[in-house]
Amino acid sequence: MSNKYTSIKVGVISLLSIFLLYYGINFLKGVNVMSNARVLHSYYNEIAGLTEGNSVTIKGYKIGTITNISFDNERNNELRVEMNIEDDIQIPLNTVAKIVSFDLMGTKGISFVLGDTSALVVSGDELIGDIEISLQDEVNAQILPLKNKTEELIGSIDSVMTVITTVLNKDARESLSKSLISLDETFTTLSETMIIVNKMVQENQENINSMMTNFSSITENLNSSNSEIKNILTNFSSFSDSLAKADILSTLNKIDAITYKINNGNGSLGKLVNDKELYENLKSASKELDELITDMKLHPERYVSFSIISPQNKPYVEPKID
Structure with missing residues (x-):
């Protein structure tokens, strides 16, 4: 009997322990198993x-x-x-x-x-x-732009340090010094040039004023002659239109035909140009006619005589041609 009672007691205690364990675990999890x-x-x-x-x-x-x-x-x-x-x-x-x-x-x-x-x-x-979004994510979102700018700043500082290191180099310092000296000489030359130009302007101030006055006068004359210039341009335009309307090609063709006939000996002018003998005869006749006119001017009494007062006719003497 006692063994049976002991077994029941052990079983009840075991079930109670299991329940308490389950309840305790859920209680620790925050789960109310009774609700x-x-x-x-x-x-x-x-x-x-x-x-x-x-x-x-x-x-x-x-x-x-x-x-x-x-x-x-x-x-x-x-x-x-x-x-x-x-x-x-x-x-x-x-x-x-x-x-x-x-x-x-x-x-x-x-x-x-x-x-x-x-x-x-x-x-x-x-x-x-x-x-x-977690606090860490928010902080990261805020810090990320700052981080990027910091990296850019570090890169810029590195570049500046590189430039400074290069400048502090002995050869670079000498080159920079020479460049500064050359720049100073350039400014000095430029200053001297400006002084010379200023002096020239002062010395020729009257001429410059006169030139400006003349230029102003020319401008006024052009303004006053505006209508005349306009008429000239209009006439030139009309002349250009007339030339455009004229049958220039036909005229040139006629001139070309006349030149062709002259070169081939057609017509009086063509024979005169191309016949050498005719040309020499005309040249000789022209020379003799010129001599005759010269002699008539020098000795008119040989050709016109008045019997009342004129002496006897003088014999003809061939004039001397200078």
Whole structure:
């Protein structure tokens, strides 16, 4: 009898121990096994350090805990997060379960962003999953531009140091010194040139003023003669139009025909040009006629005589041709 009682006692103690162990584990996870809780779930591509037992809140008020996190092979290995939610909380079906950081230490949890639909979730429903940008990500986003500018500044400083190192080189210093001396000489020459030019301008100021006055006078004359210039241009335009309308080609053809006849000895002018004997006879006759006229001018009494007062005719003497 005592053995049977002992066995029952051991069994009861074992069951009680198992229950207490189960209750204790769930209690440590934040799960109240004695309450009627709804089991909801969401899917995430990554959970940013979320673990089982983390809290589920609405506006900072805890309404449940995360009970299980697992890979779902049927959804491209997305992470399935299951949550136990108090049954007396009304949650719209389009509520978003967002993973957030509860403190600066990075403690993760899920905060419900309540939807606006009238349909409410029941146990087994899926909520839309989302994840908040972490503080580290925000800091990285702010620091990244500063990091890039710092790298650019370091590169610029390196370039400046390279230039300084090059300038401090002995050969470079000598070259720079020679360049500065040459530049100084150039400025000196330019200054002397400006002095000379200024002196020339001062010495020829009257001539320059006179030139400007003459130029102004010419300009005024051109302005006053504007109408005359316009008439000249108009006449020139009319002359150009007349030339354009004239049958110049026909005239040139006629001149060419006349030249051809002259070259071939046709006509009097052609014979005169091409017949050498005729040309010599005409030349001789012209010479004799010239001599006759010269003699008539020198001795008119030989050709015109007045018997009343003139003496006897003098014999003809051939004039001397100088």
